[in-house]
Amino acid sequence: MFSFLILQCVVHAAPARLPSFHTCVGANEERLTPKWYKEHGIEVVLGTRVKSADVRRKTLLTAMGETISYKFLIIATGARALKLEEFGVKGSDSENVCYLRDLADANRIVDVMHSSAGGNAVVIGGGYIGMECAASLVISKINVTMVFPEDHCMARLFTPKIAAYYEEYYMAKGVKFIKGTVLSSFDIDSNGKVTAVLLRDGTRLPADMVVVGIGIRPNTSLFEGQLTLEKGGIKVNGKMQSSNSSVYAVGDVAAFPVKLFSETRRLEHVDSARKSARHAVSAIMEPEKTGDFDYLPFFYSRVFTLSWQFYGDNVGEAIHFGDFGGSKFGAFWVSKGQLVGSFLEGGTKEEYEAIAKATRLKPVIEDTAELETLGLEFALAVSQTPVQAPPQPTEVRGPSLILEKPLYVWHATAGVIVAASVAAFALWYGRKRRRW
Numbered sequence: 119m120f121s122f123l124i125l126q127c128v129v130h131a132a133p134a135r136l137p138s139f140h141t142c143v144g145a146n147e148e149r150l151t152p153k154w155y156k157e158h159g160i161e162v163v164l165g166t167r168v169k170s171a172d173v174r175r176k177t178l179l180t181a182m183g184e185t186i187s188y189k190f191l192i193i194a195t196g197a198r199a200l201k202l203e204e205f206g207v208k209g210s211d212s213e214n215v216c217y218l219r220d221l222a223d224a225n226r227i228v229d230v231m232h233s234s235a236g237g238n239a240v241v242i243g244g245g246y247i248g249m250e251c252a253a254s255l256v257i258s259k260i261n262v263t264m265v266f267p268e269d270h271c272m273a274r275l276f277t278p279k280i281a282a283y284y285e286e287y288y289m290a291k292g293v294k295f296i297k298g299t300v301l302s303s304f305d306i307d308s309n310g311k312v313t314a315v316l317l318r319d320g321t322r323l324p325a326d327m328v329v330v331g332i333g334i335r336p337n338t339s340l341f342e343g344q345l346t347l348e349k350g351g352i353k354v355n356g357k358m359q360s361s362n363s364s365v366y367a368v369g370d371v372a373a374f375p376v377k378l379f380s381e382t383r384r385l386e387h388v389d390s391a392r393k394s395a396r397h398a399v400s401a402i403m404e405p406e407k408t409g410d411f412d413y414l415p416f417f418y419s420r421v422f423t424l425s426w427q428f429y430g431d432n433v434g435e436a437i438h439f440g441d442f443g444g445s446k447f448g449a450f451w452v453s454k455g456q457l458v459g460s461f462l463e464g465g466t467k468e469e470y471e472a473i474a475k476a477t478r479l480k481p482v483i484e485d486t487a488e489l490e491t492l493g494l495e496f497a498l499a500v501s502q503t504p505v506q507a508p509p510q511p512t513e514v515r516g517p518s519l520i521l522e523k524p525l526y527v528w529h530a531t532a533g534v535i536v537a538a539s540v541a542a543f544a545l546w547y548g549r550k551r552r553r554w
């Protein structure tokens with residue numbers, strides 16, 4: 119269901135190429151090849167765009183003029199890259215200005231990179247696409263300057279301290295950063311090729327190629343005026359069902375309730391696309407057995423030899439931990455006295471699982487200084503907690519780090535065990551540190 123492709127440059131600092139792995143794996147890591155669909159009774163119609171939809175009549179009209187009727191419709195139209203023209207800048211059609219959303223874009227970037235070898239690339243945008251492309255470009259021996267309006271990279275997720283680590287790492291690899299300004303126009307030669315990038319602060323950057331990663335816009339246009347929209351996407355309930363009960367939406371296009379935060383969110387990641395799709399299918403096929411989608415937001419990235427994962431929400435106070443001068447560090451976010459988000463760079467599989475589990479448990483944090491000291495060990499201790507239904511919900515406190523007042527029955531048991539395991543950990547840790 120997804121068509122996501124990345125420039126594969128990451129872990130082994132090899133030159134950019136398209137990934138050789140199959141990105142569309144289903145449950146049990148099955149490859150979703152045409153044969154797979156056929157064997158599972160799914161008709162796949164490729165090369166066909168749906169031109170209009172009528173949710174009242176339950177029909178779709180394709181660009182070829184064919185009408186498709188449905189009993190249930192699952193919208194998985196994803197998103198498209200935002201174009202510079204939407205910000206009043208012309209030049210997206212220049213042959214050396216690249217975007218990255220689909221296979222055609224990825225092939226084009228690789229071609230333009232080859233013809234720009236040893237030259238200059240300007241990367242517009244300091245988010246995922248900008249950061250991952252900049253790494254790929256510099257590995258391919260192209261001089262890279264990143265330009266973005268925020269104070270630091272990955273501004274929607276990183277704290278200034280986390281961002282500083284990655285920016286320093288990138289600078290050591292040769293990437294230059296120009297922050298706090300935006301692109302204003304291009305110098306374009308008589309062949310329609312960009313030769314320089316002009317910034318609003320007056321800077322002129324010679325360019326052999328430009329990569330634009332300034333965000334995405336969900337593909338909702340087929341359904342505007344027919345379905346309720348929120349956060350730029352199609353609003354769905356916990357069953358991934360839209361304001362029309364026969365229509366479901368999943369993946370990047372869906373704005374769904376994140377139970378853990380009692381808020382509607384639209385996420386732009388593979389993990390949520392896969393899990394929301396599975397949930398929608400389950401809600402259609404087995405409505406009585408399917409509860410509300412309970413998703414823990416998860417993002418990750420791998421660039422150069424770096425690798426991080428983030429779970430939850432980055433709101434409230436950020437508590438950093440670990441060795442920012444080394445290779446393993448992270449942050450917890452504490453909001454309204456509870457741990458709501460966790461970030462870790464350089465973790466092991468077990469450590470990433472631990473921060474995920476700790477975040478889902480949302481333990482109460484009474485002493486943030488202590489949390490800072492414990493760092494990853496806190497998540498490791500909390501993650502030992504078996505999660506199961508308890509007989510009686512009660513609030514349980516540990517030495518200073520406790521679980522929330524139970525919202526769900528199982529939290530109480532978790533609380534008892536976490537309190538116990540944190541206490542045990544505290545004892546061990548106290549011995550080690552000779553403090554408690």
Ligand SMILES: Cc1cc2nc3c(=O)[nH]c(=O)nc-3n(C[C@H](O)[C@H](O)[C@H](O)COP(=O)(O)OP(=O)(O)OC[C@H]3O[C@@H](n4cnc5c(N)ncnc54)[C@H](O)[C@@H]3O)c2cc1C
Pocket residue numbers: 119120121122123124125166167168169194195196197218219220247337340368369370371385386387388389391417418419
């Ligand atoms: C370069 C890049 C790297 C990424 N890296 C990561 C990563 O490392 N980890 C991660 O978690 N996420 C990553 N993402 C995000 C991830 O790819 C998306 O979250 C995911 O693809 C969303 O899946 P989707 O099915 O909702 O949408 P998409 O994958 O966008 O699929 C939408 C599909 O709908 C089709 N469509 C749209 N309109 C119509 C229409 N009118 N008629 C018919 N078909 C239509 C499109 O052609 C497309 O095939 C990356 C994205 C990009 C672009």
